[in-house]
Amino acid sequence: MERITGKGVSGGIAIGKISIYKRSDNEVKKVFKDNSKEEIKRFSDSRQTAKEELDTLYDKALREVGRENAAIFEVHKMMIDDFDYIESVENIINTQKVNAEYAVARTSDKFYEMFQNMEDEYMKARAADIKDISDRLIRVLGNCNELCQNIRQSVIVAAEDLSPSETVSMDKNKVLAFVTKYGSSNSHTAILAKMMNIPALTNVNYGDIDGKTAIVDGYQGLLIVEPHEEELEKYIKKQEEEKSRLTLLKELKGRENITSDGRKIDIYANIGGVQDIEMTLENDAGGIGLFRSEFLYLGNNDYPTEEEQFNAYKTVAENMADKSVIIRTLDIGADKRIGYFNLKEEDNPAMGLRAIRICLKRKDIFKTQLRAILRASAYGNISIMYPMIISLEEIREIKKIAEEVKDELKAENIPYKDVKQGIMIETPAAVMISEELGREVDFFSIGTNDLTQYTLAIDRQNDDLSDFYNPHHPAVLKMIKMVVENGHKTGCLVGICGELAADTTLTKEFVDMGVDELSVSPSFVLKVREAVRNI
Numbered sequence: 001m002e003r004i005t006g007k008g009v010s011g012g013i014a015i016g017k018i019s020i021y022k023r024s025d026n027e028v029k030k031v032f033k034d035n036s037k038e039e040i041k042r043f044s045d046s047r048q049t050a051k052e053e054l055d056t057l058y059d060k061a062l063r064e065v066g067r068e069n070a071a072i073f074e075v076h077k078m079m080i081d082d083f084d085y086i087e088s089v090e091n092i093i094n095t096q097k098v099n100a101e102y103a104v105a106r107t108s109d110k111f112y113e114m115f116q117n118m119e120d121e122y123m124k125a126r127a128a129d130i131k132d133i134s135d136r137l138i139r140v141l142g143n144c145n146e147l148c149q150n151i152r153q154s155v156i157v158a159a160e161d162l163s164p165s166e167t168v169s170m171d172k173n174k175v176l177a178f179v180t181k182y183g184s185s186n187s188h189t190a191i192l193a194k195m196m197n198i199p200a201l202t203n204v205n206y207g208d209i210d211g212k213t214a215i216v217d218g219y220q221g222l223l224i225v226e227p228h229e230e231e232l233e234k235y236i237k238k239q240e241e242e243k244s245r246l247t248l249l250k251e252l253k254g255r256e257n258i259t260s261d262g263r264k265i266d267i268y269a270n271i272g273g274v275q276d277i278e279m280t281l282e283n284d285a286g287g288i289g290l291f292r293s294e295f296l297y298l299g300n301n302d303y304p305t306e307e308e309q310f311n312a313y314k315t316v317a318e319n320m321a322d323k324s325v326i327i328r329t330l331d332i333g334a335d336k337r338i339g340y341f342n343l344k345e346e347d348n349p350a351m352g353l354r355a356i357r358i359c360l361k362r363k364d365i366f367k368t369q370l371r372a373i374l375r376a377s378a379y380g381n382i383s384i385m386y387p388m389i390i391s392l393e394e395i396r397e398i399k400k401i402a403e404e405v406k407d408e409l410k411a412e413n414i415p416y417k418d419v420k421q422g423i424m425i426e427t428p429a430a431v432m433i434s435e436e437l438g439r440e441v442d443f444f445s446i447g448t449n450d451l452t453q454y455t456l457a458i459d460r461q462n463d464d465l466s467d468f469y470n471p472h473h474p475a476v477l478k479m480i481k482m483v484v485e486n487g488h489k490t491g492c493l494v495g496i497c498g499e500l501a502a503d504t505t506l507t508k509e510f511v512d513m514g515v516d517e518l519s520v521s522p523s524f525v526l527k528v529r530e531a532v533r534n535i
Helices: 036-082 084-094 100-116 119-139 166-167 188-195 229-250 274-282 294-298 307-318 355-360 363-379 392-411 426-431 435-436 450-455 474-489 507-513 523-532
Strands: 002-005 008-012 014-019 154-158 175-180 200-202 213-217 220-223 266-271 286-292 323-330 382-387 420-423 444-448 493-496 517-520
Touching: 002 323, 008 188, 014 175, 014 229, 036 084, 036 100, 036 119, 036 188, 036 274, 036 294, 084 100, 100 119, 119 166, 166 188, 175 188, 188 200, 200 523, 213 229, 213 444, 229 363, 229 523, 266 274, 266 523, 274 307, 274 493, 274 523, 286 307, 286 426, 294 307, 307 323, 307 382, 323 507, 355 363, 355 392, 363 382, 363 392, 382 392, 392 420, 392 435, 420 426, 426 435, 426 450, 426 474, 435 444, 435 474, 444 474, 450 474, 474 493, 474 507, 517 523
Parallel strands: 014 154, 154 175, 175 200, 266 286, 266 517, 286 323, 323 382, 382 420, 420 444, 444 493, 493 517
Antiparallel strands: 002 220, 008 200, 014 213, 213 220
């Protein structure tokens, strides 16, 4: 028996045989070609085929892991159409008179190295995406249709690392767990594994384990290879207990989110689009605490029209009936880049032009979105939430713009409701003036991901800093408590919509603080309800 420690990034227990994931041999040979036009056409055709494959992957990811996590494949489509990337490939074909596969491989190497050497962690992470799209193009050019090895039976998949394409392409019904040598809790594999409810470990330094029986303990971060009979029996019992617990969770549907001593808290869902409504209702969420409207922009090649946005918001509002739907206005920049916005490259995008700052600089885009949201408010219980607020001046300017939009709609005889307006608390600045901000708005929602990042001065996208990134830091928890107290002083409801909302080790602390609402991924709603009812 061998016990190998790693980092548990998705909870759960899996028992089965290990299968080492082997990538197809994409070794590219340099072949001289006289007809460059033909090679450029092959490259163009491969881009079209690759985008069709990405559409299929997007649809699969949408069903299995929701719109937010599926958005990576929309990003990959945009990268395939990147002018600089295309120009580099075509230049190599024309000047060196070589095959398209070789030109893609050389361009991939050049762009990969360029991104890897960038100081900004978001841009550095794009290196893996460049490799992913380039591997796909080379595979299409070589007429190789198999992206992943065919998994014929249920196995624990072990690999050095997995790209988003590889993770989503696998049949999740045959993947017992993921084990990778590299990656972090923010890696694509970790995020997708959580959403698919598959145990996952990263940073596992394994050796010759192919075909061996093993146990993956996602809670303890353990890989146990060829376990003793006693160890196996212990984990089989744990698995059975876990299955029983999941059955009990389903019985919580229709129950109240209320503690044994009568304290109540709302549990809402975070969504990225209309496609997530089914999962939200299936898991019995009390409402939508965060509609990430930016995914309407990420999924487009141009700015979404007022009508496109209106139809999306209206559909969500109607499906949720009288339940609360909180729509967050456009939140791009930092780790979410959209090519057609033509944003400048920044040395530190997490501190740069993002979220409400873009909206206040590009009022035309902001007004279009506000018109669409206000029009949709006539069909349900909609509220508007503004991200990355740091001052009273921003709130007052936003409210002024919102009033202008209402006046326009009134003049056009277009119905709307007088919606509640709230803000995200994501910076220490917003925390420190939360009492003053509370007098201007109806509710707060604490974005703990960014609040932790800015409080600890740690880039949450930087895998090298994961050991230092501590969302349970006393400073973060004190800030949350301060926001709750200041919000309640001014009559503001206070919710949490960041990852900490789903951290059931903190649920009691949040209830004791007086938090009014927790908004989590749909798949976590019942788990948090269970935690509340056990207080």
